[in-house]
Amino acid sequence: MKLPVLFIGHGSPMNAVEETPYVREWRQLGSSLRSRYGNEIKAVLAVSAHWVGEGSAVTVAAQPQTIHDFYGFPQALFDVRYPAPGSPELAQEVRRLLGKTRVxxxxEWGLDHGAWSVLCHLFPEADVPVVQLRLDARLGFAEHFELGRKLAELRSRGVLIVASGSIIHNLRxxxxxxPDDAGAGYEWAEQVRLWVNRLIAAGDTQTLRNERAYPPEFRLAAPTPEHYWPLLYAAGAAEGDEARIFNDEILGKSLSMTSAVWGMAV
Incomplete structure (x- = not known):
């Protein structure tokens, strides 16, 4: 059995503790995953926008810590713990697939809020082992996509790939x-949202991974690319599968919640 691939527009860390339409969709998706795949889901590989460095890396801790990588939020958010176990075995398999010399x-790292603020709704019991993959800041779009493609093999081995970021992410x-109101985004944000959505829906990975093909408005949508990169991993791992787009809204005119799941029919 081949598991689906998820890309989640994670938005504010407050989605971990607040009741929003987006987390209701995440919970419903988690429930559907449990009912359809049950114990076939052996582990999660999380690709979060909030772990970036010089070179790729994977978490190998047997019990990864919950990282509160933000400030200025209510204490209730800092009190959240997501005690999912790690999987040193999966970490080594990821290193094998991507090349041990480069991963x-x-x-030290655990699960940052890009991972746990979503996973706490998908798998609230925290009973599915999680390994997180660090984004290599030195790579271009095509290289990130290719790493995602190499990870596709994990889907047939009980690993759910959950990528977490934002297609439109301009907090400035x-x-x-x-900031939390859904509605029409800036004109450039709407243009990029629709353009990327069309590529996802059409399965046009050739354009998706080609940085030169992106419209000029993308520089405003992703002034720094780390929140966009996780989408490329998901698209690479899911290449050839049909996608369903959901939570397709823009908050505060420049932050998208747009999410997608590949390989899981409604």
Missing amino acids: AEDT LLDRNA
């Missing part, structure tokens, strides 16, 4: 008067 073992231009 380091990391004993966020409407501070209504």
Whole structure:
């Protein structure tokens, strides 16, 4: 059995503790995953926008810590713990697939909020082992996509790939008067959202991984690319599968919640 692939627009860390339409979709998706695949889901490989460095790495801790990599939020958010176990075995398999010489073992990192703020709704019992993959800041779009493609083999081995980021992520231009309000984004944000959505729906991975093909507006949508990179891993791992787009909204005019699941029919 081949498991689906997820890309989740994770938005604010407050989605971990607040009741929003987006987390309701995440919970429903988690319930559907459990009912359809049950114990076939052996582990999760999380690809989060919030772990970036010089070179790829994987977490190898048997019990990864919950990392609160933010500030200025209520204490209730800092109190959250997501005690999912790690999987040193999966970490080594990821290193094998991507090349052990280019993927380091990391004993210090745990699960950052890009991972646990989503997983706490998908798998609230925290009973599925999780390994996190670090994004290599030196790579271009095509190289990130290719790493995702190499990870596709894991889907037939009981590993659910969950990529977490944002297609539109410009916090500098966020409407501070209504940062959580869904509605029409800036014109450039809407253009990029629709353009990327069309590529996802059409399975056009050739264009998706070609940085030169992106419209000029993308520089505003992703002034720094780390939140966009996880989408490329998901698209690479799911190449050839049909996608369903959900939570397709923009908050505060410049932060998208757009998410997709590949290989899981409604």
